[in-house]
Amino acid sequence: MSDNLFLRGVILLGFALFMFKLIVTGQIQQLVAPKMLPFLYFAMGTLFILSLMQIWRSDDKKQIACCGCDHHERRSPFQSSIVYVIFVVPVLTGLIFSNQVLDSSVAAKRGVQLSGLSGGDSSSDDEFFAQLFGNEIEEVPIEKREKVDKNQLEKALLASDKVVFTKENYLEALEIIHNNIEHFVGKEVELTGFVYREPDFVKEKAVIARFVISCCVADASVYGMLASGKQLNSIVNDEWVKVTGIIKRTNYKGNVLPCIEIKGINKIKQPNEPYIYDGSL
Known part of the structure; x- marks a missing residue:
């Protein structure tokens, strides 16, 4: 005993x-x-x-x-x-053993579970793009993210010639751009994230994405923006980059989405804090 x-x-x-x-x-x-x-x-x-x-x-x-x-x-x-x-x-x-940061392989698995990009119907496609590109970010209460006032941010972004994504405004900025694409077409944008491609993407197309966590990695979701440009040819999945470009409108599988037309891209080291924490104190 x-x-x-x-x-x-x-x-x-x-x-x-x-x-x-x-x-x-x-x-x-x-x-x-x-x-x-x-x-x-x-x-x-x-x-x-x-x-x-x-x-x-x-x-x-x-x-x-x-x-x-x-x-x-x-x-x-x-x-x-x-x-x-x-x-x-x-x-x-x-x-x-050490922990490993979530990468594009996890994003692909979670995307498949949500979407049906591989042989799914249009409704599941809509659900996937809502998850991946932030179409339904509003499901996460804005009030939990005290660092950013959504209304003030929207006014500032609409009045600015350049949209710069930060850890503090990441989710709100994605939502604002997605819901007001016509007002952001032609604006310059700067976005940092890891490169993720769907199986049907050509090398010149990718998603510049970040994992967003509410409580723990079990609820991690991928949010990001489509990007296109010849500069992506030499970039592989999971490499971290800082992208600058112009916001354009694109249509992918019946979904109208904002897309970054890349003007410049720099490879960077993975940040010490690679995730975006929703509702962090």
Whole structure:
């Protein structure tokens, strides 16, 4: 019994250390949105305390028997090993290996699930483009993003000759442009993101995209703008670029979408914070 308590304590400590590693290395930003960090701190502290309690209780001399009876169902050594392996393996892999940023392969899989670009009907195509190009960004309450006033941003963008996407205005700017394409045609634009292509795209066409996270990577969605130009010929999927160009109107599979006619493109390093956090504090 004492050995089981000690092992349980070590497993809980392992989970706490795994969370601590993510926080110290900054890799936690690849998994959860900043607004979730207080809950993670609380969970880490709770697991640490519980692990110490389990380890302390594993000392037979410190255990207090309620009635001298064994209330625990006895398992075979094999059953016990399987149960512990289920918890030990995730802890070890989390401590040993690094996290990987979501890339175009994930975007393709999630796109296929939403869309039906591969043999789907028009209604599923509409759903895909709404997800990919921000047609229904309004489904995410604007009020959660306190850093940007949507009305003021819309007035500023309409009055400006150049649209510059930032982490703070990314979603709102996409929505405003998509809903007012006729007012933005001909305006200069600057956008940073990773390159993503659908299977039917030619090399001169791509989506300059970012993953947007509300709470964690499990709810990550892709938002971006179509871009076209010969400069994309030498750019492969997942490369990060800063694109400048002119906003044009294009039609793709019956959908009228804004498109960047590329004038200049520069390869850049992947940002330390590659995701856009919706509702971040």
